Amino acid sequence: MNLEALRRSAEQEWQALNHPSRPQILIGQATCGEAAGAGAVRRSVLDTLARLGIAADVHSTGCLGTCYCEPLVDIIKPGAPRISYHSMTPEKVSSLLEDYLVKDNPCPDLALGVWGEARGGIPALLDHSMLKSQVRIALRNAGVIVPDNLLHYLARGGYKGLERALSMSPDAVIAEIEKSGLRGRGGAGFPTGAKWKLCRKSRSVPKYVICNADEGDPGAFMDRDLLESDPHAVLEGILVGAFAIGASHGVIYIRAEYPLAIRRLESAIADLHRHNLLGDNILGSGFDFNLSIVMGAGVFVCGEGTALTASIMGRRGMPRTRPPFSSEAGLWGKPTSINNVETWACVSAVMLNGAEWFASYGTEKSRGTKTFSLAGKVRRTGLIEVPMGMSLEQIIFGIGGGIPYDKKFKAVQTGGPAGGCIPAEKLHLPVDYEALKKAGSFMGSGGMIVLDEDNCIVETARYFLSFIVDESCGKCVPCRLGTRQLLDTLTCITRGSGTAADIDKVLGLGRSIIASSLCGLGQGAPQPCLTTIDYFRDEYDEHICDHICRAGECRALVAYAILKDRCGGCGICRRSCPSDAISGERGRAHVIDVDKCSKCGNCLEVCSVKFSAVARVPAGKG
Amino acid sequence: MKIEAILAKFGRERLNLIPILHEIQAQSGYVSPEAMQAVAVHLGLSDSEVYGVVTFYTAYKLKPAGRHSLKVCRGTACHVKGSEKIIGEIEKQLGISDGGTTGDGEYSFETVACLGSCALGPVVVRDGRVYGRVTPAQVKDILRGDE
Numbered sequence: 001m002n003l004e005a006l007r008r009s010a011e012q013e014w015q016a017l018n019h020p021s022r023p024q025i026l027i028g029q030a031t032c033g034e035a036a037g038a039g040a041v042r043r044s045v046l047d048t049l050a051r052l053g054i055a056a057d058v059h060s061t062g063c064l065g066t067c068y069c070e071p072l073v074d075i076i077k078p079g080a081p082r083i084s085y086h087s088m089t090p091e092k093v094s095s096l097l098e099d100y101l102v103k104d105n106p107c108p109d110l111a112l113g114v115w116g117e118a119r120g121g122i123p124a125l126l127d128h129s130m131l132k133s134q135v136r137i138a139l140r141n142a143g144v145i146v147p148d149n150l151l152h153y154l155a156r157g158g159y160k161g162l163e164r165a166l167s168m169s170p171d172a173v174i175a176e177i178e179k180s181g182l183r184g185r186g187g188a189g190f191p192t193g194a195k196w197k198l199c200r201k202s203r204s205v206p207k208y209v210i211c212n213a214d215e216g217d218p219g220a221f222m223d224r225d226l227l228e229s230d231p232h233a234v235l236e237g238i239l240v241g242a243f244a245i246g247a248s249h250g251v252i253y254i255r256a257e258y259p260l261a262i263r264r265l266e267s268a269i270a271d272l273h274r275h276n277l278l279g280d281n282i283l284g285s286g287f288d289f290n291l292s293i294v295m296g297a298g299v300f301v302c303g304e305g306t307a308l309t310a311s312i313m314g315r316r317g318m319p320r321t322r323p324p325f326s327s328e329a330g331l332w333g334k335p336t337s338i339n340n341v342e343t344w345a346c347v348s349a350v351m352l353n354g355a356e357w358f359a360s361y362g363t364e365k366s367r368g369t370k371t372f373s374l375a376g377k378v379r380r381t382g383l384i385e386v387p388m389g390m391s392l393e394q395i396i397f398g399i400g401g402g403i404p405y406d407k408k409f410k411a412v413q414t415g416g417p418a419g420g421c422i423p424a425e426k427l428h429l430p431v432d433y434e435a436l437k438k439a440g441s442f443m444g445s446g447g448m449i450v451l452d453e454d455n456c457i458v459e460t461a462r463y464f465l466s467f468i469v470d471e472s473c474g475k476c477v478p479c480r481l482g483t484r485q486l487l488d489t490l491t492c493i494t495r496g497s498g499t500a501a502d503i504d505k506v507l508g509l510g511r512s513i514i515a516s517s518l519c520g521l522g523q524g525a526p527q528p529c530l531t532t533i534d535y536f537r538d539e540y541d542e543h544i545c546d547h548i549c550r551a552g553e554c555r556a557l558v559a560y561a562i563l564k565d566r567c568g569g570c571g572i573c574r575r576s577c578p579s580d581a582i583s584g585e586r587g588r589a590h591v592i593d594v595d596k597c598s599k600c601g602n603c604l605e606v607c608s609v610k611f612s613a614v615a616r617v618p619a620g621k622g
Numbered sequence: 623m624k625i626e627a628i629l630a631k632f633g634r635e636r637l638n639l640i641p642i643l644h645e646i647q648a649q650s651g652y653v654s655p656e657a658m659q660a661v662a663v664h665l666g667l668s669d670s671e672v673y674g675v676v677t678f679y680t681a682y683k684l685k686p687a688g689r690h691s692l693k694v695c696r697g698t699a700c701h702v703k704g705s706e707k708i709i710g711e712i713e714k715q716l717g718i719s720d721g722g723t724t725g726d727g728e729y730s731f732e733t734v735a736c737l738g739s740c741a742l743g744p745v746v747v748r749d750g751r752v753y754g755r756v757t758p759a760q761v762k763d764i765l766r767g768d769e
Contacts, residue, residue, distance in 0.1 A: 035754030067741030221696030221738035297679030314639035316678040373697035381741035
């Protein structure tokens with residue numbers, strides 16, 4: 001079937017989904033949906049339909065990004081618009097199907113929103129506080145289409161960008177990408193068009209393109225979600241880039257921890273081969289291109305370009321000095337353009353809608369949008385995409401809904417282990433490459449983790465260092481030994497054995513590591529502790545001088561005690577204590593044996609429901 | 623599957639090293655010294671080169687894994703949501719620490735860098751099944767493989 005015929009059936013397929021003759025049910029089954037229980041919800045949907053004798057089609061879709069209220073189930077009933085339902089359980093979805101499909105009650109109380117205009121007491125989905133200020137470019141189809149269905153992607157304008165690129169000269173395609181202002185979404189922000197130009201100029205052949213899907217930043221899941229929800233958006237971008245550069249082969253390097261994304265990619269690539277969108281003489285244009293998937297093997301530093309290339313070639317994934325850059329000598333020593341998953345998804349959007357359209361979003365130097373994985377202590381966690389230049393405050397408090405349980409915001413961590421913690425007084429900062437860098441943080445790939453008053457800032461910095469120490473490849477001394485020294489020093493501070501000289505030691509050592517490490521992993525490693533010392537110096541001083549952890553997270557610095565006059569003697573704390581440290585008769589005040597106490601905090605948690613008689617107090621010096 | 627059958631599926635170019643090791647790890651649960659030697663012969667590499675790659679990547683284990691695998695995410699989002707407590711509870715219940723296997727060969731437990739389900743932290747994966755928003759009290763059920 002040629003592409004034109006394929007587009008016609010895509011149109012019919014899309015119509016059949018959205019204006020169906022029998023109910024269509026879409027279940028959000030990306031990994032996050034699965035973690036929230038989408039599998040059990042799906043089984044319940046199938047059982048309920050069988051029990052009620054209803055003929056309906058059940059599809060698996062990707063992730064809309066409202067992970068906090070997953071699992072999501074969308075229902076399209078004949079003659080009605082698509083309605084999204086949130087926080088589904090096997091029981092809830094079963095009664096919902098019966099109410100809506102049999103009794104025609106759309107259950108507004110269970111709905112997240114209706115696609116299109118508000119109707120029947122259900123608000124419009126796009127008016128939802130988490131979605132209304134988003135601009136979804138990379139995520140344009142996430143949670144909308146069935147990711148395994150090429151026809152759905154085509155019906156949404158898919159591969160029109162590729163057709164347009166193939167009708168242009170490679171240089172004109174590069175010029176278009178340059179004009180869009182697109183910069184690398186992996187974090188460093190190198191202009192994509194400029195990277196491609198370097199690659200194209202090189203006379204050496206063959207040339208390669210690599211899709212970097214080795215998303216390793218802890219707390220970041222943009223690439224996973226995108227690949228699970230809309231693999232073709234990425235694949236189309238790769239095809240456009242390969243054509244522009246003159247590459248004959250491409251590799252997608254993806255983490256082995258993402259099995260569902262790998263399956264979706266494999267199925268999408270097989271579809272492309274079937275329809276002459278991959279392989280020899282693509283769409284009759286004379287352009288030949290093949291694509292393979294290489295699985296990573298659990299090493300963070302392999303996300304670095306030169307390490308990634310070494311890993312594809314079957315070597316230890318260790319970075320090397322640059323130059324030469326990958327655009328001159330990358331995979332097998334040939335010119336290689338390595339771009340991030342999200343960058344590729346933006347490329348296909350730029351080619352579909354034009355450079356001016358893309359550049360109309362964002363700030364002067366940071367054009368377009370950026371996806372962020374919003375996680376940690378924020379009400380509405382999930383995956384979002386906003387125009388560059390939106391303030392952190394708008395993101396965390398507007399889209400994310402602020403901090404749960406009336407707790408106080410402490411900091412937001414962006415940029416992964418090479419990023420920094422941004423305090424409340426800097427929340428007005430816009431997300432843009434330069435502004436975040438100026439604040440000591442980093443755009444990074446898009447992890448955004450919110451910390452509240454219960455998170456200790458020193459412990460957070462220590463956590464990132466422990467990650468780096470585990471992941472340092474060991475090739476260069478500053479990173480291998482320097483980060484270990486930093487970790488040891490911070491560990492001492494969190495255990496109450498820090499000294500006044502430690503802060504200067506950390507600052508000096510941190511600066512040396514930044515200046516002398518071989519790759520971005522080492523160069524960024526001290527950033528979390530440097531920014532936290534900069535913005536939260538008083539918390540460090542409290543740990544060192546007063547042996548106080550105000551968040552109560554550093555176990556060595558806290559103790560637990562039962563307030564006699566409040567204790568009702570119910571014994572719930574005694575039963576919840578893993579170390580048998582609590583004693584007391586029923587109805588009488590209990591006591592905690594500090595020598596036995598492991599400071600897990602279980603007693604505080606269980607007691608807060610009834611009496612709030614357990615208190616966390618400073619452990620005191622020595 | 624025998625090592626020869628795995629090797630027969632791959633060519634002799636070095637780029638096949640990591641895919642071969644993935645397959646061996648998936649089939650046997652670990653990469654034995656004998657397997658490393660067979661891979662070295664197949665690809666024309668020295669034993670030490672293969673060993674260097676096996677030990678560099680955390681996905682490859684040198685010892686047999688337990689019948690069930692238990693992974694706890696130590697990514698940032700899970701960390702701030704209390705994954706330490708989950709780790710502590712698992713260590714207590716199984717009597718092993720990160721990277722260990724129980725004496726009866728039933729469970730292997732490891733912490734892993736971000737699993738990418740950050741919005742639902744803390745996250746635990748048992749035999750490929752993902753559990754979100756895990757509390758210490760749920761650990762017992764997860765060990766049993768309950769919903």
